[in-house]
Amino acid sequence: MTSFLFDGDNTAPITILLAHGAGASMDSPSMTATAKALATAGFQVARFEFHYMAARRYGHRKPPPRAETVNPEYIKAIADLRARGVTGPLIIGGKSMGGRVASMVADEMFAKGEIVGLVCLGYPFHPPDKPEQLRTKHLAGLKTPTLIFQGTRDEFGTPEEVAGYGLSDSIEVVWLEDGDHDLKPRKSISGFSAGDHLKTLAETVRDWMAQPSTSSS
DSSP, X not given: OOOOEEESOTTOSOEEEEEOOSSSXXXXXXXXXXXXXXXXXXXXXXXXXXXXXXXXXXTOXXXXXXXXXXXXXXXXXXXXXXXXXXXXXXXXXXXXXXXXHHHHHHHHHXXXXXXXXXXXXXXXXXXXXXXXXXXXXXXXXXXXXEEEEEEXXXXXXXXXXXXXXXXXXXXXXXXXXXXXXXXXXXXXXXXXXXXXXXXXXXXHHHHHHHSHHHHTO
């Protein structure tokens, strides 16, 4: 059974399931701050870890696997969350690699009525300094309603690069000014704090789910 960390009220009308990035756990400061911001906006948030990351808690230093190899783990996490009694609308997503994995299983889960949307936080469009190694092929035909939150300083995909990717019309990219891969801005330069961007993120997801085109999916 998948282990979860929960934030927010378990009677919340919508639950968001989040997976971590390649190098940081589900209880990293970035993941924790994001989960709490979404909970404040009225969601129940569940976080989980892929097996390789969970193993690190017991001293087994496993490198991140290829993202597609953990797709079954994400699908199992959805099933295990339902087995725990979470029956309402579900959004899936995650930070960096976690969001990428979620995006690869999203259409299967959306077609089955298991999820209503996808939220990616700092999508790794390509490895840093390797813009030719794109991870976008499946995003061209994605049918699941999707929000991607990306910092304008994110070295995994800049506004100029992403504008040329030909993403599905189901995807909306929300750019957070001066944000890095963790969506954190330099306040002295941008005038925004990390808290400002997380508040924007959470409120954007809330407003997005209130739209008839999304809430009726």
